[in-house]
Amino acid sequence: MQAxxxxxxxREFSALGDLQEAGAVTYTLLREPDALSIRxxxxxxxxxxxxxxxxxxxxxxxxxxxLYENAVEPAQVPYILHDLCGSAVG
Numbered sequence: 709m710q711a712x713x714x715x716x717x718x719r720e721f722s723a724l725g726d727l728q729e730a731g732a733v734t735y736t737l738l739r740e741p742d743a744l745s746i747r748x749x750x751x752x753x754x755x756x757x758x759x760x761x762x763x764x765x766x767x768x769x770x771x772x773x774x775l776y777e778n779a780v781e782p783a784q785v786p787y788i789l790h791d792l793c794g795s796a797v798g
Contacts, residue, residue: 711738711745715769717776733782737772744768746789748775748782756782758789 714737723730736747744763749755760768771789774780780788 711740713737714739714744714765715772717772719776719779721779733779735772735776735780737768739765746772746775746785748780748785750782753782756785758786760789 716734716736718732718734720732721728721730731751733748733750736749738745738747738757740759743759743761744765745757745759746768747755747757760771763771775785775788
């Protein structure tokens, strides 16, 4: 069974010298058969996906928006989710 997309946010970035690459990052909240997961992907790169165990849809939605609003890079997602969700992140 394919995951159902609950929400998706796309952030466009302009190049800022040595500070930031141009491109886009997409933040997606998915409903898997047995849990919710968050996928974060910079265009053309491998996505970073983490399951959220024992986290309700409302909180998962808030976490997804937090990642988007704070322009979290995919490589930072595992660390951020661990800090926000503690042991609830798989």
